[in-house]
Amino acid sequence: MRLICLSHYTTYWDQIILHNIPEMLQKKTYYLLCLAMAGGGVLCWLVFLRYSSMSISEGLSWHQVHHQVVFNQRLQTKQAMLMEPVRTDVLTVTPWLAPIVWEGTFDPLLIDEAFSSYKLTIATTVFAVGKYIRFLHGFLESAEKHFMVGLNVSYFVFTDLPGDVPNVTLGVGRQLTVNKVPKFDRWQEISLRRMELIQTAIEEYIHQRAEYIFCLDVDMKFHGRVGPEALGKLVAAIHPWFYNLPRNQFTYERREISTAYIPQDQGDFYYQANIFGGAMEDVHRLTKTCRENLEMDKSVGVEAAWQEESHLNWYLWKNKPTKLLSPEYVWDDLRGPGAKEIKLVRFSSVIKNKAEVRENQ
Ligand SMILES: CC(=O)N[C@H]1[C@@H](OP(=O)(O)OP(=O)(O)OC[C@H]2O[C@@H](n3ccc(=O)[nH]c3=O)[C@H](O)[C@@H]2O)O[C@H](CO)[C@H](O)[C@@H]1O
Numbered sequence: 001m002r003l004i005c006l007s008h009y010t011t012y013w014d015q016i017i018l019h020n021i022p023e024m025l026q027k028k029t030y031y032l033l034c035l036a037m038a039g040g041g042v043l044c045w046l047v048f049l050r051y052s053s054m055s056i057s058e059g060l061s062w063h064q065v066h067h068q069v070v071f072n073q074r075l076q077t078k079q080a081m082l083m084e085p086v087r088t089d090v091l092t093v094t095p096w097l098a099p100i101v102w103e104g105t106f107d108p109l110l111i112d113e114a115f116s117s118y119k120l121t122i123a124t125t126v127f128a129v130g131k132y133i134r135f136l137h138g139f140l141e142s143a144e145k146h147f148m149v150g151l152n153v154s155y156f157v158f159t160d161l162p163g164d165v166p167n168v169t170l171g172v173g174r175q176l177t178v179n180k181v182p183k184f185d186r187w188q189e190i191s192l193r194r195m196e197l198i199q200t201a202i203e204e205y206i207h208q209r210a211e212y213i214f215c216l217d218v219d220m221k222f223h224g225r226v227g228p229e230a231l232g233k234l235v236a237a238i239h240p241w242f243y244n245l246p247r248n249q250f251t252y253e254r255r256e257i258s259t260a261y262i263p264q265d266q267g268d269f270y271y272q273a274n275i276f277g278g279a280m281e282d283v284h285r286l287t288k289t290c291r292e293n294l295e296m297d298k299s300v301g302v303e304a305a306w307q308e309e310s311h312l313n314w315y316l317w318k319n320k321p322t323k324l325l326s327p328e329y330v331w332d333d334l335r336g337p338g339a340k341e342i343k344l345v346r347f348s349s350v351i352k353n354k355a356e357v358r359e360n361q
């Protein structure tokens with residue numbers, strides 16, 4: 001019975017197979033084709049994933065940024081002693097293990113040597129709108145002496161007065177581009193619109209021309225070295241007036257209605273907006289987010305306490321910077337010298353008559 005059944009069964013399948021051989025062959029080819037297409041799809045997806053880390057949603061591809069530095073054997077360096085910290089008077093690393101750059105924490109020769117093998121270009125944006133054009137000469141002249149010396153620097157000057165941009169002799173590998181921007185009525189607007197203008201400038205042309213970008217205030221002067229030790233993926237500087245205060249005294253935006261809101265018991269440091277930077281992609285994300293949040297606030301009639309600085313602080317609270325610059329990198333001439341932890345003032349705000357230089361103060 002079982003045999004009969006089996007033979008019946010076999011015959012049944014034989015019939016099916018014999019009758020459908022051409023159709024089955026077609027099906028086989030079809031399945032093979034599907035398999036090949038699926039494989040191709042997976043391959044394309046893997047290639048996409050590999051390269052999407054170097055591009056942003058708009059489809060722009062950035063230069064790859066070098067984070068690894070190669071040291072030349074020739075350089076004789078002092079041994080770093082693990083039990084002999086170079087600075088014991090200040091914090092040199094954050095709780096998320098980002099270094100805080102202070103005089104004495106790095107060897108400038110070693111850093112210069114490490115970066116000299118790369119042909120890095122640092123884009124530098126600076127706004128000089130209205131009466132602030134008067135600060136540009138001192139800014140550029142001092143930058144030529146102290147800022148990223150030995151690297152390529154591309155200054156992008158944003159101004160409503162292109163004809164008044166001073167003629168400053170630039171060193172080898174350094175260049176300046178003037179970008180005309182409108183003059184907004186209020187000084188707050190001029191200051192906060194920088195986020196939007198930097199974002200679009202990165203997308204349109206800056207991203208092709210540099211690996212790193214720094215965004216600086218113009219009412220500033222360099223007095224000491226600001227070199228490649230300041231480079232990192234996301235870099236911000238600690239405000240010179242707030243570094244020894246508890247966070248509930250930081251002038252973060254405290255109204256919940258603003259997108260820049262930070263509660264009293266939150267936050268890491270108070271960063272000053274006069275200098276921030278990093279890898280092109282990271283700074284692009286920062287400016288884009290701050291711009292969107294500034295616009296969201298505007299749509300509900302809110303302006304954060306310290307305009308773009310409040311939004312910058314919110315962003316850096318949510319997205320921790322990978323390197324912090326000590327207040328040496330953003331000092332204020334109004335504070336004068338004398339703080340014993342500041343061994344070298346590198347970059348500082350010049351004293352200005354706000355009522356005179358600002359629009360609609
Ligand atoms: C100590 C202090 O008070 N700091 C705040 C103040 O910084 P600052 O006093 O440093 O702001 P600022 O007057 O220098 O303005 C920021 C930058 O915007 C540009 N600019 C501004 C106005 C103008 O008419 N033309 C022009 O070009 C210029 O590049 C300037 O350096 O104001 C900023 C406004 O966001 C932040 O809130 C800072 O925390």
Ligand SMILES: [Mn+2]
Nearest residue numbers: 217219274349
């Ligand atoms: Mn300023």
